[in-house]
Amino acid sequence: MAKSVLFPLLILLLILRTTYASAPSPGRMGLKMVRRSLSSQSYSELQSFYYSQTLDHFNYRPDSYQTFQQRYFINSQYWGGANTSSPIFAYLGAETDVTLNIPAIGFIDDLAARFKGLLLYMEHRYYGESIPFGSNQNSSTLGYFSSTQALADYAQLIIDVKKNLSAENCPVIAVGGSYGGMLASWFRLKYPHIVIGALASSAPILYFDDITPQDGYYVVVSQVFRNKSESCYSNITQSWSEIDRVAGESNGLATLEKIFTLCNPLNSALELKNILASMYMYSAQYDSPEENYVENVCGAIDGAPEGTDVLGRIAAGLNSSSSSCQSMSVGRSPALQDYVQEQGWSWQKCTEIVMPFGIDNNNTMFWIAPFNLSNYISNCQEAFGVTPRPHWITTEFGGRDIKSVLGNFGSNIIFSNGLRDPYSAGGVVEDISENIVAVNTERGSHCLDLYTPSVNDPDWLVAQRDKETKIIAQWITDYAKPKKN
Amino acid sequence: MAKSVLFPLLILLLILRTTYASAPSPGRMGLKMVRRSLSSQSYSELQSFYYSQTLDHFNYRPDSYQTFQQRYFINSQYWGGANTSSPIFAYLGAETDVTLNIPAIGFIDDLAARFKGLLLYMEHRYYGESIPFGSNQNSSTLGYFSSTQALADYAQLIIDVKKNLSAENCPVIAVGGSYGGMLASWFRLKYPHIVIGALASSAPILYFDDITPQDGYYVVVSQVFRNKSESCYSNITQSWSEIDRVAGESNGLATLEKIFTLCNPLNSALELKNILASMYMYSAQYDSPEENYVENVCGAIDGAPEGTDVLGRIAAGLNSSSSSCQSMSVGRSPALQDYVQEQGWSWQKCTEIVMPFGIDNNNTMFWIAPFNLSNYISNCQEAFGVTPRPHWITTEFGGRDIKSVLGNFGSNIIFSNGLRDPYSAGGVVEDISENIVAVNTERGSHCLDLYTPSVNDPDWLVAQRDKETKIIAQWITDYAKPKKN
Numbered sequence: 001m002a003k004s005v006l007f008p009l010l011i012l013l014l015i016l017r018t019t020y021a022s023a024p025s026p027g028r029m030g031l032k033m034v035r036r037s038l039s040s041q042s043y044s045e046l047q048s049f050y051y052s053q054t055l056d057h058f059n060y061r062p063d064s065y066q067t068f069q070q071r072y073f074i075n076s077q078y079w080g081g082a083n084t085s086s087p088i089f090a091y092l093g094a095e096t097d098v099t100l101n102i103p104a105i106g107f108i109d110d111l112a113a114r115f116k117g118l119l120l121y122m123e124h125r126y127y128g129e130s131i132p133f134g135s136n137q138n139s140s141t142l143g144y145f146s147s148t149q150a151l152a153d154y155a156q157l158i159i160d161v162k163k164n165l166s167a168e169n170c171p172v173i174a175v176g177g178s179y180g181g182m183l184a185s186w187f188r189l190k191y192p193h194i195v196i197g198a199l200a201s202s203a204p205i206l207y208f209d210d211i212t213p214q215d216g217y218y219v220v221v222s223q224v225f226r227n228k229s230e231s232c233y234s235n236i237t238q239s240w241s242e243i244d245r246v247a248g249e250s251n252g253l254a255t256l257e258k259i260f261t262l263c264n265p266l267n268s269a270l271e272l273k274n275i276l277a278s279m280y281m282y283s284a285q286y287d288s289p290e291e292n293y294v295e296n297v298c299g300a301i302d303g304a305p306e307g308t309d310v311l312g313r314i315a316a317g318l319n320s321s322s323s324s325c326q327s328m329s330v331g332r333s334p335a336l337q338d339y340v341q342e343q344g345w346s347w348q349k350c351t352e353i354v355m356p357f358g359i360d361n362n363n364t365m366f367w368i369a370p371f372n373l374s375n376y377i378s379n380c381q382e383a384f385g386v387t388p389r390p391h392w393i394t395t396e397f398g399g400r401d402i403k404s405v406l407g408n409f410g411s412n413i414i415f416s417n418g419l420r421d422p423y424s425a426g427g428v429v430e431d432i433s434e435n436i437v438a439v440n441t442e443r444g445s446h447c448l449d450l451y452t453p454s455v456n457d458p459d460w461l462v463a464q465r466d467k468e469t470k471i472i473a474q475w476i477t478d479y480a481k482p483k484k485n
Numbered sequence: 486m487a488k489s490v491l492f493p494l495l496i497l498l499l500i501l502r503t504t505y506a507s508a509p510s511p512g513r514m515g516l517k518m519v520r521r522s523l524s525s526q527s528y529s530e531l532q533s534f535y536y537s538q539t540l541d542h543f544n545y546r547p548d549s550y551q552t553f554q555q556r557y558f559i560n561s562q563y564w565g566g567a568n569t570s571s572p573i574f575a576y577l578g579a580e581t582d583v584t585l586n587i588p589a590i591g592f593i594d595d596l597a598a599r600f601k602g603l604l605l606y607m608e609h610r611y612y613g614e615s616i617p618f619g620s621n622q623n624s625s626t627l628g629y630f631s632s633t634q635a636l637a638d639y640a641q642l643i644i645d646v647k648k649n650l651s652a653e654n655c656p657v658i659a660v661g662g663s664y665g666g667m668l669a670s671w672f673r674l675k676y677p678h679i680v681i682g683a684l685a686s687s688a689p690i691l692y693f694d695d696i697t698p699q700d701g702y703y704v705v706v707s708q709v710f711r712n713k714s715e716s717c718y719s720n721i722t723q724s725w726s727e728i729d730r731v732a733g734e735s736n737g738l739a740t741l742e743k744i745f746t747l748c749n750p751l752n753s754a755l756e757l758k759n760i761l762a763s764m765y766m767y768s769a770q771y772d773s774p775e776e777n778y779v780e781n782v783c784g785a786i787d788g789a790p791e792g793t794d795v796l797g798r799i800a801a802g803l804n805s806s807s808s809s810c811q812s813m814s815v816g817r818s819p820a821l822q823d824y825v826q827e828q829g830w831s832w833q834k835c836t837e838i839v840m841p842f843g844i845d846n847n848n849t850m851f852w853i854a855p856f857n858l859s860n861y862i863s864n865c866q867e868a869f870g871v872t873p874r875p876h877w878i879t880t881e882f883g884g885r886d887i888k889s890v891l892g893n894f895g896s897n898i899i900f901s902n903g904l905r906d907p908y909s910a911g912g913v914v915e916d917i918s919e920n921i922v923a924v925n926t927e928r929g930s931h932c933l934d935l936y937t938p939s940v941n942d943p944d945w946l947v948a949q950r951d952k953e954t955k956i957i958a959q960w961i962t963d964y965a966k967p968k969k970n
Contacts, residue, residue, distance in 0.1 A: 057881075058543040060836040060871055061628025143546025155880050190675055192894040193883025351545040386545055395640050396542075398678025408920070408963070409677040411893045435893070478893070 023358045023369035024277035026217045026422060027285040029178040029345070030094055031104050031447050045077035046102070051160060053125070055132055055144050057152035068132035070153060073102065073121040074161070078109075080116030082167040087476055090172050090195065091121045092154055092187060094180030095345040097128030101177075106452025107465060108175055114469065115476060118170070122157055124150050124180075126344050139385045142347055148396060151183060155191050171479040173472060177201040177447035178423065179353070181415075185428075186397050188413050189406075197412030197475040199468060200428075202447045207355040207426025208393045211400055214356045214371045216425030217281075218364040224284040224294055224420050225365060232298035232317075236280065237365040239314045243269050246311065260315045277366055279318060284422055285446045289458050296320050350380035354390040355426070403432050411435035412475050414468055418444020439467050508843045508854035509762035511702045511907060512770040514663040514830070515579055516589050516932050530562035531587070536645060538610070540617055540629050542637035553617035555638060558587065558606040559646070563594075565601030567652040572961055575657050575680065576606045577639055577672060579665030580830040582613030586662075591937025592950060593660055599954065600961060603655070607642055609635050609665075611829050624870045627832055633881060636672055640679050656964040658957060662686040662932035663908065664830075664838070666900075670913075671882050673898050674891075682897030682960040684953060687932045692840040692911025693878045696885055699843040699856045701910030702766075707850040709769040709779055709905050717783035717802075721765065722850040724799045728754050731796065745800045762851055764803060769907055770931045774943050781805050835865035839875040840911070888917050896920035897960050899953055903929020924952050 049072050056064035080086030089108050093101065098121050112119050123130040126145045133141040154174075162168050174195040176184035181203030188198035206212045213219075226233040246252045246259075247269035257266055266272055283293035300320035301313045308316070349355070358371025373390060380388050398405055415428035416439045423446060431437045441448070441464045449464050534557050541549035565571030574593050578586065583606050597604050608615040611630045618626040639659075647653050659680040661669035666688030673683035691697045698704075711718040731737045731744075732754035742751055751757055768778035785805035789798045834840070843856025858875060865873050883890055900913035901924045908931060916922045926933070926949045934949050 056544065057877070058631055058633045059541065059628045060631060061625050062870075064628060065872065140546050143544045143549060146543055146545060148543045152881065159876075159880060189677075191883075192674075193879075193885065193887075193890045385547075387550065391644075392542070394678075395644060396637065398676075400678065402678075404964075405678045408896045410895065479889075 023371065024218075024274050024281065024366060026357050027278070027281040027446075029423070030096055030180070031101055031177050031450065032286055046073050046075045048073050051157050053130075053153050054156065057149060057156070066132075068125070069130065070125065070157060071098065071123040071129045072157060072161070073098070073119075075109075075112070075119035075121075078112040078116055079118040082165055082170060084116070085169050085171070085480065086116040086118065088118045088120055088158075088162070088167065088170050088172045090154070090158055090174050091119070092150075092174055092176040092180050092183045093122050093124040093127065093130075094176060094178060094183065095124065095127060095348065098123040099128065101180075104452065105175075105177070105450045107450050110453055110465075111175075111469065111472065115473070117173075118165075118167070120158070120161060122154055124183075125153055126347075142384070142386075145344070145347055146352060147183065147186070147348070147393075151187050151190060154183075154187060155194050158194055171196045171476060173475065174198040175201075175450070176203070177450045178203065179348075181447070185413050185415065189397070189410055192410070196479050197414075197472065199414045199416065199472070201416045201450045202418065202421055202423055202427065203415060204355070204423040204426030205397065205428065206399050206402065207357075207423070208399055209391060210356070211394070212426040214358040214360060215364055217357055217422040218359050218366050220420070220422040220425050221281050221284040222363070222365040224287070224422075225280065225298065228294050229298040229302055232301045233365055235301050235310050235313050236276075236317075238310050239276070240273055240367040242310050243273055247272075256311075259311050260318055273367065276314060276318060279321060280365075281422060284420060287420055287445045288448060288451075289456065289461065290454075293321075347384060347386070350384050350386050350388055352389055352392045354388045354393070356390075402428065403430070406432045406436055408433070413437070414439055414471055416440070416449050416464065416468060418446065418448045420444060421446040421448075437471065439464055439471075508703075508856065509759050509766065509851060511842050512763070512766045512931075514908070515581055515665070516586055516662050516935065517771055531558050531560045533558050536642050538615075538638050539641065542634060542641070551617075553610070554615065555610065555642060556583065556608040556614045557642060557646070558583070558604075560594075560597070560604035560606075563597040563601055564603040567650055567655060569601070570654050570656070570965065571601040571603065573603045573605055573643075573647070573652065573655050573657045575639070575643055575659050576604070577659055577661040577665050577668045578607050578609040578612065578615075579661060579663060579668065580609065580612060580833065583608040584613065586665075589937065590660075590662070590935045592935050595938055595950075596660075596954065596957065600958070602658075603650075603652070605643070605646060607639055609668075610638055611832075627869070627871075630829070630832055631837060632668065632671070632833070632878075636668060636675060639668075639672060640676050643679055656681040656961060658960065659683040660686075660935070661688070662935045663688065664833075666932070670898050670900065674882070674895055677895070681964050682899075682957065684899045684901065684957070686901045686935045687903065687906055687908055687912065688900060689840070689908040689911030690882065690913065691884050691887065692842075692908070693884055694876060695841070696879070697911040699841045699845060700849055702842055702907040703844050703849040703851050705905070705907040705910050706766050706769040707848070709772070709907075710765065710783065710850060713779050714783040714787055717786045718850055720786050720795050720798050721761075721802075723795050724761070725758055725852040727795050728758055732757075741796075744796050745803055758852065761799060761803060764806060765850075766907060769905060772905055772930045773933060773936075774941065774946065775939075778806075832869060832871070835869050835871050835873055837874055837877045839873045839878070841875075887913065888915070891917045891921055893918070898922075899924055899956055901925070901934050901949065901953060903931065903933045905929060906931040906933075922956065924949055924956075 050069040051072060052067040053070040055066040055068055089112055091105065091108060102121055108119060111117060125132065132144060158172055162170065172195045174184040174187045181200035182205045184198040185200035185203055185205055188195055207216070222233065225236060243256065246255055249255065253266045256269070256272055260272060279297065283297050287293045297317045297320055301317040304313045304316045354376070356371040356373070359366050359368050360370040377388055380386055394400060413436045415437070417424040417427045417429050418441050419429070420443060429438050429440050441460050443460060444464065448461060449468065453465060535554040536557060537552040538555040540551040540553060574597055576590065576593060587606055593604060596602060610617065617629060643657055647655065657680045659669040659672045666685035667690045669683040670685035670688055670690055673680055692701070707718065710721060728741065731740055734740065738751045741754070741757055745757060764782065768782050772778045782802045782805055786798045786802040789801045793801070839861070841856040841858070844851050844853055845855040862873055865871055879885060898921045900922070902909040902912045902914050903926050904914070905928060914923050914925050926945050928945060929949065933946060934953065938950060
């Protein structure tokens with residue numbers, strides 16, 4: 001995605017987000033979206049389908065029996081077929097239109113080619129074209145929008161697809177990234193009879209309740225910047241109070257607009273601080289061998305002419321990402337579609353995905369802004385008329401003492417993380433057992449392993465994918481052994 | 486329970502049941518209820534509580550946030566306390582008022598005494614006093630009545646109880662029998678972060694879809710009778726056509742009423758056949774060292790004076806269970822309360838607990854009456870306006886290829902069964918792995934291990950409980966080992 005599209009979008013999302021959070025909101029979860037056409041040659045065998053999915057799996061109210069059309073895609077170009085019990089790679093769609101992910105996550109195409117696998121991409125309810133009740137949403141119709149319902153959707157859909165293909169004996173492997181990675185690991189834990197294993201990339205399943213320190217995300221961002229350049233880190237750390245100081249002067253906001261070449265007037269110093277924080281967080285989260293965001297930003301900050309003051313340097317960092325002025329306007333652009341998706345994710349954050357992000361001490365390069373649950377709750381009540389259940393995820397899926405709990409329970413989960421990804425702070429980065437393992441890279445970022453492999457990939461990334469492939473090969477081999485019953 | 490109470494009750498239940506099934510409906514699930522007072526000396530430390538439970542855990546509709554009062558009981562007389570990380574035995578209430586189970590299931594009192602455990606008895610939603618919306622039920626208010634909701638209730642309630650007792654570090658062990666045993670095993674599988682293990686007694690988790698042959702239940706009943714007495718079995722097998730033959734004569738039903746000394750007129754031969762089948766099934770299911778039901782029935786059948794014909798012998802068998810005439814009337818009796826409970830269980834059978842009981846061949850001593858899913862569904866639609874989801878349990882909880890699926894997944898489940906219990910046909914009666922084990926007795930019946938131990942218990946029953954106790958001791962020891970994280 002061109003940077004010129006990305007940054008306005010980011011800023012827009014940020015504005016939407018600041019309604020609900022006082023600390024700078026962490027980078028959007030999920031994979032970077034790729035707006036490549038699915039009609040290209042490589043997707044000639046990709047077929048789309050719709051499944052009449054049960055609206056409410058867990059209740060038997062008259063409404064529960066309603067159905068909606070859940071979209072899914074199948075690519076069978078690599079498949080060995082049902083007769084050979086060839087595997088099915090089931091991609092669990094997350095908080096976006098699934099077609100925005102399919103062209104990006106080429107690693108599973110490689111897996112499919114390697115294991116003669118079928119590729120099954122399932123869209124998450126309330127995203128893309130899989131939206132119950134269509135565009136007219138209220139708190140009642142949105143009420144069926146939950147991760148447990150989505151997991152049950154996947155269970156039911158996979159069973160149906162296998163039946164249609166007479167592929168009941170084919171092993172299924174769940175794959176997902178970010179929120180989708182959480183879903184993948186939870187799916188293996190809750191539905192071991194449906195999937196023989198799960199690849200959960202960058203899944204911050206421990207970023208709930210007080211399992212992970214609230215500033216974990218920001219600490220990683222800060223470390224990434226500090227490791228890149230001590231002076232860059234130091235300038236950023238100093239900049240917040242400097243912005244506040246200038247904003248406090250007469251015409252201070254106008255001064256800041258000028259320094260930072262913003263397209264639109266600032267309403268507050270916080271607005272600018274959030275733009276900057278967002279840029280740093282995004283840079284760390286999506287830094288990659290192809291796109292050296294952190295190096296670019298720090299290069300600009302450190303490379304400003306000698307004598308440039310802190311704000312001048314920070315402005316140079318911001319401008320390194322875009323040649324035009326820094327827009328915060330909501331235009332008729334690709335961002336509009338994301339607005340809809342972002343609403344979906346905001347709903348999920350306002351119901352069950354309550355990840356307490358906050359900064360409660362000086363361990364980071366950001367300003368202090370502790371997580372405030374009561375504000376969080378009232379913002380959600382105001383925005384959606386819904387009250388979050390902040391303890392639900394740990395009640396339903398656990399997370400506390402995960403090494404003890406899963407040490408002798410469960411198997412066949414790969415938690416992959418890039419340790420430069422700030423979400424890795426809430427990820428599983430140590431082996432839990434012989435069969436529930438962490439595959440980390442020191443230099444990797446958010447969901448990096450899932451992206452389409454390239455000849456330019458560094459060795460450590462190739463090695464990570466190789467390790468994952470070997471583990472998956474073992475699952476498939478174990479599955480193929482003569483059955484015990 | 487005195488037999489004079491039991492049999493009319495059974496017959497009543499049977500009549501209610503025959504609306505929904507064409508094969509003779511198997512014995513009621515669950516433990517025999519004990520109507521002993523909870524105020525007796527042994528329960529002096531039993532305290533009752535109510536928890537404001539979430540009505541709908543899985544959705545975020547405005548209605549979902551309603552609460553109901555879930556009843557639970559705590560007995561702390563044996564407890565070592567939170568400081569010593571003493572265990573908590575959590576009894577998962579099933580399809581009845583939980584106070585009817587508490588006095589019966591003394592095995593967990595013994596476990597508590599042995600391990601200094603806390604006893605926690607939780608009532609299942611929509612039973613006893615834990616009924617959302619009270620007595621005015623319709624298909625909307627009943628709609629929140631499901632096993633997944635009940636499991637989430639237990640998860641949330643256990644977390645709350647532990648918090649109130651500052652017992653967060655105490656290991657919890659789930660215990661349940663029959664449907665409650667299914668819940669216990671599912672609870673360990675879905676909520677390993679809440680319970681370290683589960684004792685699932687007589688849990689027919691495989692009696693769904695086509696995993697277990699539909700006649701499995703009846704085959705076991707037949708084997709139990711045949712093993713007791715070949716002639717008894719043979720008389721029973723012959724009796725059905727003989728009943729049909731007599732019923733076909735003029736005044737045939739009156740003749741049958743007289744032969745079987747029924748209190749009330751018969752409406753059909755099937756009514757009588759169901760009464761008899763129910764007696765046989767109950768006798769096998771609850772046969773025990775204390776109550777030799779099968780021996781009594783077969784003793785009467787075989788012991789009738791020489792020359793007694795088949796129906797005369799069968800009538801003697803029926804009358805062995807009660808000195809009065811055989812009533813089918815719905816009186817103002819303890820049965821009334823059970824009617825309410827039975828309605829609850831009928832609802833569950835009409836939504837998700839679709840166990841396909843039927844007789845599709847000559848492997849049993851009963852008449853042929855194959856399971857008919859479409860009839861089942863239309864009966865449910867007629868009775869409750871609700872449509873069963875016959876594949877939901879296997880979708881949500883699995884069951885197929887259980888040995889492969891759980892062979893390298895999960896741990897710490899005891900499936901205990903008495904092989905004379907007809908429900909054992911759908912139970913797990915072979916070890917799945919080192920840590921998911923079957924503890925069977927050749928001569929045991931439904932949930933026998935859970936009942937209060939007595940000095941008169943035979944060695945094999947003592948040995949079964951000892952084995953279970955040893956396994957549970959190991960779970961507690963393992964839990965107490967230094968934590969890995």
